[in-house]
Amino acid sequence: xxxxxxxxxxxxxxxxxxxxxxCADDPQIGAELAEATYAAFSAVVDTCIGREADFLVIAGxxxxxxxxxxxxxxxxxxxxxxLADAGIQVFIAHGxxxxxxxxxxxxxxxxxxxxxxxxxxxxxxxxxxxxxxxxVYGQSFGRSAETANLxxxxxxxxxxxxxxxxxxxxxxxxxxxxxxxxxxxxxxxxAGMDYWALGxxxxxxxxxxxxWIVYPGNPQGLSPRGIGQRGCVVVHAENGQxxxxxxxxxxxxxxxxxxxxxxxxTSQATTAxxxxxxxxxxxxxxxxxxxxxxxxxxxxxxxxxMLGQECSRLRDQYGRPVIARFLLTGAxxxxxxxxxxxxxGELLDDLRVEQSYIQPWVWIDRLRxxxxxxxxxxxxxxxxxFATELVRIADELSKDPCAxxxxxxxxxxxxxxxxxxxxxxxxxxxxxxxxxxxPDxxxPDxxPSVHTHAVAHAHPPDHAHSLALAHARDLVLxxxxxxxxxx
Ligand SMILES: [Mn+2]
Numbered sequence: 001x002x003x004x005x006x007x008x009x010x011x012x013x014x015x016x017x018x019x020x021x022x023c024a025d026d027p028q029i030g031a032e033l034a035e036a037t038y039a040a041f042s043a044v045v046d047t048c049i050g051r052e053a054d055f056l057v058i059a060g061x062x063x064x065x066x067x068x069x070x071x072x073x074x075x076x077x078x079x080x081x082x083l084a085d086a087g088i089q090v091f092i093a094h095g096x097x098x099x100x101x102x103x104x105x106x107x108x109x110x111x112x113x114x115x116x117x118x119x120x121x122x123x124x125x126x127x128x129x130x131x132x133x134x135x136v137y138g139q140s141f142g143r144s145a146e147t148a149n150l151x152x153x154x155x156x157x158x159x160x161x162x163x164x165x166x167x168x169x170x171x172x173x174x175x176x177x178x179x180x181x182x183x184x185x186x187x188x189x190x191a192g193m194d195y196w197a198l199g200x201x202x203x204x205x206x207x208x209x210x211x212w213i214v215y216p217g218n219p220q221g222l223s224p225r226g227i228g229q230r231g232c233v234v235v236h237a238e239n240g241q242x243x244x245x246x247x248x249x250x251x252x253x254x255x256x257x258x259x260x261x262x263x264x265x266t267s268q269a270t271t272a273x274x275x276x277x278x279x280x281x282x283x284x285x286x287x288x289x290x291x292x293x294x295x296x297x298x299x300x301x302x303x304x305x306m307l308g309q310e311c312s313r314l315r316d317q318y319g320r321p322v323i324a325r326f327l328l329t330g331a332x333x334x335x336x337x338x339x340x341x342x343x344x345g346e347l348l349d350d351l352r353v354e355q356s357y358i359q360p361w362v363w364i365d366r367l368r369x370x371x372x373x374x375x376x377x378x379x380x381x382x383x384x385x386f387a388t389e390l391v392r393i394a395d396e397l398s399k400d401p402c403a404x405x406x407x408x409x410x411x412x413x414x415x416x417x418x419x420x421x422x423x424x425x426x427x428x429x430x431x432x433x434x435x436x437x438x439p440d441x442x443x444p445d446x447x448p449s450v451h452t453h454a455v456a457h458a459h460p461p462d463h464a465h466s467l468a469l470a471h472a473r474d475l476v477l478x479x480x481x482x483x484x485x486x487x
Contacts, residue, residue: 003239005133005162008048010232010250011059011199012218013041014097016072018064019222026356029363032253032321037064038075039252040220044232045079047248049086051234055126056088057136059199059216060095060168066144068098073107084110089126092116094140095168095199096180101143116166118142121153125160132158134237137193138166141181151183156192161240165193168200171213177201188213195235195242202226204233204247212242219250224325224365227255229318254322258310262303262332264374300337303328304347311355311362318360325366335371336478339471344369373474380477387480394473404465 019033048056063072083090089112094100100118109115116122116138126134135158139150151171156163169181171188177200185208188196196213203226204217216233218226230251236243307326314322328338338344348367355362380387381395397404 003133003161005237006051006053007134007164007235007237008044008051008053008056008232009059009195009197009214009216009235009245010041010044010056010219011168011197011216012061012095012202013037013044013058013076014061014064014218014220014222015041015076016064016069017220017222026352026363029321029356029361036252037220037222040218040230040250041076041079043250043252044219045082047232047234047250048083048088053088053234054128054133055136056083056090057138057164057166057197058090058092059166059197060093060141061097061199061218062092062094063098066098066101066104068104077107077109080113081110084112088112090114091124091136091138091166092140093138093166093168093199094118096141096144096146096178099141099144099146116140121150121155123157125158132160134162134164135160136164136166137191141168145178146180148181149183149187150181151187151191154191154193162195162237162242163193164195164197165191166197169198170200171196171198171215172207174201185213194237194240204231206245212245214245216247220253221251221255224255224257224323227257229254252320254314254318254320255324256314256318256322257325257327258314259327259329260307260310262328262330262334262371264331264333298333300334300343300347303334304351307347307351307364307367308354311351311364314362315358315360321360322362323365324362325368326364327368327370329370331372331374333374335373336474338369338371373470373478375474375477375481380481387477390473390476390480394469397469398466401462401465404469405462408465408468 015037017037019030019036044056047053062076063069080090091114093116098104100115114124114136118140119142121137121139123135123137125132126136135156137154137156139153141150150167151165151169154165154167165188167181167183169183170177170179171183172185173179173182180200189208189211193211195211196208198207198213198215201215202218202222203215205215207213207215212235214233214235217230219230219232221227221230229249231247231249234246234248236246310326311322311324314324344367348364351364351367355364377391380391382388397407
């Protein structure tokens with residue numbers, strides 16, 4: 001007799017995880033973000049009920065903090081009650097963010113919810129009409145920094161048709177994540193499970209198909225690193241064989257990163273109309289972060305409307321709220337304009353107001369500028385004359401941080417003194433747009449502080465000096481050379 005089993009696998013809910021600092025100046029967006037982790041789990045529960053799942057497994061980090069806020073517990077239980085009402089059992093193994101410590105307040109859970117202990121692997125049989133259709137094995141973390149290889153304690157011990165292992169673990173030595181409960185794929189294969197329901201790594205991944213070893217990813221992206229669609233996994237099995245896994249969307253809010261490559265403006269396209277090059281079909285199939293939009297924006301107006309169009313594209317692509325980080329690159333006549341104090345900040349503020357009022361909203365979390373001057377420094381270097389000499393001096397100074405610092409102090413010191421400012425030599429450059437790409441640090445289990453203002457970062461002195469130098473060089477060159485300024 002054919003026995004089909006359907007279950008849902010989720011992990012890393014991180015309920016009540018903060019998106020701190022992101023939306024201090026927009027209460028509506030702040031309120032929606034505060035709901036996002038709960039809403040995503042509610043969507044997972046919708047999937048369980050809609051698909052008439054036999055059971056749900058949760059592989060750790062239900063809560064963001066080990067202290068498990070009461071409100072998060074109540075909200076979690078509310079959803080478990082929906083599952084209990086639908087007759088869907090739940091199996092939970094806790095992870096490094098919510099270990100089973102003595103400090104955890106006892107919470108009453110609805111019938112049919114099973115929490116694995118931290119002492120040893122436990123096994124629960126899942127019955128349908130009095131017959132065992134599956135067994136679920138699992139173990140919780142008893143402490144946050146669990147360094148033991150917990151997978152070694154798993155052994156299939158019954159004659160159930162389908163065995164599922166539930167564990168929060170770093171499988172296969174993923175160096176982007178803390179090495180908690182580290183296990184090799186061979187350790188996992190040796191346990192005799194049909195399906196390993198893992199948690200810890202926040203991005204979806206199928207590590208193996210025999211047996212199935214799967215990370216569902218978190219249902220709600222928690223930081224700028226969690227880009228793109230997020231959700232849970234629906235697992236289908238027939239006669240003890242997993243026949244496939246299916247990703248189902250759950251995220252309430254999407255994180256996305258978009259690179260916009262500004263192109264030099266050609267003679268035909270010196271109007272305010274930017275031209276967006278449509279991505280090819282092959283490129284369109286990739287995540288949005290992989291598609292650099294290219295555009296000829298001759299004016300700041302053109303750039304503004306082009307960024308607005310990118311927001312519309314994200315809105316259409318996801319059909320739900322998006323928090324986007326934009327990166328502007330390319331050699332563009334707008335480079336000099338974008339470097340002027342205040343320009344990027346005003347552009348950002350204006351776009352935020354416009355885009356956060358359209359539903360679903362798009363919030364531009366950051367607008368990073370890494371453009372370059374359209375000046376052809378290579379040919380100026382070999383050209384001779386005053387411009388060449390200027391570039392040569394700038395090149396030499398850029399290799400000598402001490403001499404450069406001294407020059408900047410000579411130039412800015414008297415000005416700051418005259419204006420009654422503290423003499424920092426670089427204060428003006430602390431307010432420039434971010435100019436050098438520094439990748440987000442890998443801190444998967446914490447939530448990198450989110451920057452509200454792209455233009456409010458101070459640069460280390462050396463970097464600020466280099467920016468000042470490049471700015472001064474390009475400013476002089478643009479005045480000096482014919483036809484290279486703004487049109
Ligand atoms: Mn996690």
